[in-house]
Amino acid sequence: MRLGEHPILEFKKGKEVTIYFNGKPIKAYEGETVASALYAAGVRIFSRSFRFHRPRGFFCAIGKCSACMMEVDGIPNVRTCKVYVRDGMQIRTQTGTPDAEKDRFAALDDIIDRLFPHGAHYKRFTTPRILREFMMKQMRKFTGFGNPPKAVYEGKAEFEEIEADVAVIGGGPGGMSAAIYAARAGAKVVLMDENPFLGGQLVKQTHRFFGSGRHRAGTRGIKIATILEDELKELENVDVRKETKVFGIYDGVVAAVQKDEKLLKVKPKKIVVATGAYERTLIFENNDLPGVYGAGGVQTLMNVYGIKPGDVGLIVGSGNVGLILTYQLMQAGIKVAAIVEAMPRIGGYFVHAAKVRRLGVPIYVNHTVTKAIGKECVEAAEIARLENWQIVEGSQRVIDCDFICVAVGLSPTHELLYQAGCEMKFVPELGGLVPIRNKYGETTVNGLYVAGDVAGIEEATAAIMEGRIAGVDAAIKLGYGGDEAIKIREEVVKDLEEFRSGPFGERIVAGLKKVVVA
Amino acid sequence: MKDRKIVCRCEDLTEEDIIHAIEEGYDDLESLKRYTGATSGPCQGKGCLMHVIRILCAKTGKSPDEVGVTTQRQPVNPVPLYLLAKGDEK
Numbered sequence: 001m002r003l004g005e006h007p008i009l010e011f012k013k014g015k016e017v018t019i020y021f022n023g024k025p026i027k028a029y030e031g032e033t034v035a036s037a038l039y040a041a042g043v044r045i046f047s048r049s050f051r052f053h054r055p056r057g058f059f060c061a062i063g064k065c066s067a068c069m070m071e072v073d074g075i076p077n078v079r080t081c082k083v084y085v086r087d088g089m090q091i092r093t094q095t096g097t098p099d100a101e102k103d104r105f106a107a108l109d110d111i112i113d114r115l116f117p118h119g120a121h122y123k124r125f126t127t128p129r130i131l132r133e134f135m136m137k138q139m140r141k142f143t144g145f146g147n148p149p150k151a152v153y154e155g156k157a158e159f160e161e162i163e164a165d166v167a168v169i170g171g172g173p174g175g176m177s178a179a180i181y182a183a184r185a186g187a188k189v190v191l192m193d194e195n196p197f198l199g200g201q202l203v204k205q206t207h208r209f210f211g212s213g214r215h216r217a218g219t220r221g222i223k224i225a226t227i228l229e230d231e232l233k234e235l236e237n238v239d240v241r242k243e244t245k246v247f248g249i250y251d252g253v254v255a256a257v258q259k260d261e262k263l264l265k266v267k268p269k270k271i272v273v274a275t276g277a278y279e280r281t282l283i284f285e286n287n288d289l290p291g292v293y294g295a296g297g298v299q300t301l302m303n304v305y306g307i308k309p310g311d312v313g314l315i316v317g318s319g320n321v322g323l324i325l326t327y328q329l330m331q332a333g334i335k336v337a338a339i340v341e342a343m344p345r346i347g348g349y350f351v352h353a354a355k356v357r358r359l360g361v362p363i364y365v366n367h368t369v370t371k372a373i374g375k376e377c378v379e380a381a382e383i384a385r386l387e388n389w390q391i392v393e394g395s396q397r398v399i400d401c402d403f404i405c406v407a408v409g410l411s412p413t414h415e416l417l418y419q420a421g422c423e424m425k426f427v428p429e430l431g432g433l434v435p436i437r438n439k440y441g442e443t444t445v446n447g448l449y450v451a452g453d454v455a456g457i458e459e460a461t462a463a464i465m466e467g468r469i470a471g472v473d474a475a476i477k478l479g480y481g482g483d484e485a486i487k488i489r490e491e492v493v494k495d496l497e498e499f500r501s502g503p504f505g506e507r508i509v510a511g512l513k514k515v516v517v518a
Numbered sequence: 519m520k521d522r523k524i525v526c527r528c529e530d531l532t533e534e535d536i537i538h539a540i541e542e543g544y545d546d547l548e549s550l551k552r553y554t555g556a557t558s559g560p561c562q563g564k565g566c567l568m569h570v571i572r573i574l575c576a577k578t579g580k581s582p583d584e585v586g587v588t589t590q591r592q593p594v595n596p597v598p599l600y601l602l603a604k605g606d607e608k
Contacts, residue, residue, distance in 0.1 A: 050559075051530035054519060059527075066528040066560035077560070077596075109520050118535040119542065119553070145560060157604040194595070248592030255592070263601040281565050283533055288524040371521065411568060418590040426582045432568060433587055 001040050001308040003332055008206045008220070011306035017087035022099045034080035034091055035061065035068045036305040044290045044377045046070065046080070048096040050143065052109040055100070055376050057290025061297035063194070064278045066145075070094055074151030084196070094146040105142075156261040164190040164239070166474045167254050167268035169246045169416065172200020173460045174452025175274035176228040177467030181488070182272075182474050183235040185481030189471075190266055191232070192244040192256055198232070199225025200276055202460060204299035206331065207324050209461060221460065222303075228464075249420040252447065270447045270474035273417055274467060277410035277431065277453035282316060285371040287406075291378025295325045295407035302332050310403035314381045315339040316369050319347035320459075322407035326356050337401045340367040340383050349504070369404060370396060378403055412454045421445050429511025430456030436515050439493060440473035441466060449474055456515075458508055465496040525573070526566035528559020536570060540577045547574060547585050557588050 003011065014030030021038055028037035035046065035058055045055040046068045056067040063082040071092040072078040080091065096103030116124070125135040166182045168175045171193030179191040197203060205221020219227070232238055244258040254266040279294035281287065293309065295317075301307045313329055315322045318341035326336045339356070344366050346353045357363065364383065370391060371382040381404050385395035414433040418424055422435040423444040434456050435443040441450050449470035452463035472489045475481050481488075500509055523533040531554055544553040547570070556570050557563030563570075567588065574585050 049524075049530045050528065052520075052522070054522070054524075054530075056527065064561055064564045069560065106519075109522075113520075118531075118538050122553075153598070153600050157600050159604050245595040247595040247597050250592070257595070257597055257601055260598055260601070263604055278564055280568065281527075283523050283525060283569060285521040285523055286519075288522075288527055375519065411564075415562070415590040415594040418587070419592055419594055424587070426587075428582075 001042065003302070003306045003308055006306070007331055009222075009303060009306070013306075017085055017089075019085050019087075019089040019091060021091050022093060022101070028085040030085065032085055032305055033061075034070075034072065034083050034085055034089070036081070036301055036307055037085050038080070038091075039301060040305075040307045043101075045093075045101045046290075047093055048100045048103045048106070049288065050095075050145075052112060053096065053103055053105045054109055054288060055103075055106075055290055056288060057377065058293065058301070059297060060279065060294055061300040062278065069145065071146060075149050075153070076146030082194075158262040160258075160262055160264050162190055162239070162264060162266045164188050164266060164268045165478050165480070166190075166270045166272060166471065167266050168192070168272045168274060168471070169254065170200065170274035170276055170452070170454070171195070171198040171240070171242070172274060172276050172452060172463065173202055173224065173228065174276070174454075174463035174467035174470075175200070175272065176225075176232060177464045178272040178274060178449070178451050178471030178474075179238050179240075179467075180228065180231050180235065181468045181471035182270075182480075183232075183238045183471075185472055185475035185485040185488075186237070187475040187478055187480050188237050188239075189235075190239045190241065190268065192241045192246055192254075192264075192266075194243065194245045196243050198229050198240070198242065201296065201299075204296070204303040205324075205460070206303060206328055224460065224464075246416065249416060249448070269478055270449065272441075272449040272451055272467070272470045272474060273420075273454060274450070274452040274463070274470075275413040275416055275454045277412050277457055279406070280409045280411055282369070282406045282408050284369050286374070287372060289372045289374055289378055290376065291374065291403045292372050293403060293405055295321050295405050298403070298405050299325060299328065302334075303328065308332070308334060310378075310401075311335060312337050312401045312403075314369065314383075314399055314401040314404045315407060316404060317341065317347070317407035317409070318343075318353070318363055318365070319407060319409065320349060320352060321409075322405070323348040323352035323356050325405060325407055326361055327352070327359070330359055330361075336361045337399050338383075339363045340369055341365045342368045342386055342389075372404055373398065410453060410457045412457065414454065417443065417448075417450065417454065420448060422448065422450075425515050427456070427511045427514050429507050430515070432457075434511075434515055436517060438518065439469075439516055440489070441470035442473065447474075447477075456508065456511060462496065462499060462508075465492055465499065468492045469496070525569045526554075526556045526559065528561050528565070529555040531556055531566070533569075533573065536573050537577065540574065545574070545578050547571070547588060550574065551588055562590075562594075563588060 093100035165187035202225040256264040373380040411432040451466040451470040
């Protein structure tokens with residue numbers, strides 16, 4: 001199920017390797033993640049759920065959920081969507097008996113409510129003591145994530161201390177721009193990103209951006225990532241660390257893990273957090289069935305690895321993400337049955353909607369998905385009409401599709417900021433929990449800046465400008481750049497205000513009023 | 519397979535489970551988290567936190583600001599222990 005021809009993208013396949021899934025050999029290509037290689041080979045069930053033993057499959061594709069955790073070369077709880085294939089790799093599912101695909105306890109799902117209704121583990125079988133101890137032993141056999149490691153880690157374990165003026169966390173459009181602008185002003189920068197490539201979510205965007213020429217309008221997202229990366233390469237004072245996950249900020253010291261083999265202690269004078277956002281989920285019946293994906297997961301499969309997510313899709317949400325995804329699917333030769341939108345109007349830009357309509361995809365407003373139908377993966381979806389946010393009885397109908405993409409918005413990745421001690425506020429206009437900051441992006445924690453979606457869900461163009469402002473301001477505060485840098489900063493601030501002054505910026509501006517302090 | 523609305527994929531909690539726990543009296547975020555296990559699985563609430571807050575708001579009439587959020591602690595990403603042991607040598 002790999003894509004051959006694509007009108008825009010060219011997929012460079014790596015060397016062919018063989019990996020073993022529950023003992024079965026599977027062909028894969030170097031550069032692919034384990035999860036995508038398994039998906040391409042037709043594996044749909046990656047794990048069984050914790051309590052109900054329901055099948056779970058490929059889902060977020062960016063290491064945020066728990067559905068793809070497996071045992072890799074004897075090490076349990078490895079997120080297979082973030083691990084790259086190596087020849088001879090042994091992969092085993094860690095839930096289900098004997099394995100996740102043919103789990104003997106799958107029938108539990110139908111009867112568990114009678115035996116163990118929710119909360120029963122606190123109430124049932126608690127007396128007498130002997131029964132409690134017996135039940136505890138039995139129950140423990142069924143719970144937990146993975147088995148203790150069978151293998152001892154024998155790879156490298158190194159430690160490195162890095163001193164820098166500015167540490168940038170996240171190598172998407174916001175983070176890259178922050179690094180470029182801080183470095184251009186003269187600061188020594190270290191840029192960390194968890195992926196083996198820079199560009200963040202830009203690498204999945206095959207569409208052209210619009211806006212004015214200065215905002216790189218007319219350029220495809222994938223191209224913008226390469227332009228920014230080239231700009232970074234020209235700068236000698238930027239240390240780029242790929243495959244590096246930051247796991248905490250301890251009193252201004254950034255702790256990270258590089259390639260799972262090196263612990264980094266970064267001591268910067270300023271920090272820019274540009275960790276982006278993750279996808280929201282939607283609650284409907286069987287929303288956990290393999291075949292229900294986030295829009296980003298599907299984009300990753302299709303545009304990064306060149307793998308077909310399915311034959312016919314149903315898109316939930318008609319914001320720009322949903323509309324663009326529909327177009328991208330059709331580009332790759334995959335049918336889209338329909339787009340459903342709970343709101344009474346289409347959420348995204350008119351241009352995108354018009355394009356999708358021209359291609360013959362119906363957009364049903366005031367509709368939502370009520371149920372995913374299928375035994376072990378999606379075989380159809382049930383949609384229904386909404387009136388005042390209530391389902392209209394009798395309006396349900398079944399749509400044939402073999403995957404459902406949920407594109408209902410994003411939430412800022414707030415964890416690191418919250419942990420670092422930033423004052424946060426819940427702002428629905430900005431997508432959720434965002435930090436209080438000044439107009440240059442500095443939060444309530446001295447020297448800690450934010451840029452991009454983590455500061456509020458917007459889009460790549462705004463993220464680039466926010467990154468520039470944060471990066472150059474951090475450099476200015478450290479005494480770099482002089483008057484020239486101040487001029488640049490004020491110019492970008494004005495640019496960003498202009499960019500947000502259109503009708504689509506209204507909501508963002510209203511949200512910003514709640515969190516941006518002078 | 520039974521038709522279920524899953525709120526928390528890691529800890530396998532349905533919408534009914536969350537509502538049931540709130541009705542049992544666990545009607546603030548911290549005790550709801552401890553009783554049900556929501557937001558404490560491998561994803562640390564990335565999938566469920568916003569839904570739990572929404573359900574809690576709807577059931578109790580509180581605003582999201584009143585409900586608040588769960589505390590985030592280090593490590594925000596998984597760290598292999600052999601690396602932490604290495605760091606200690608220095």
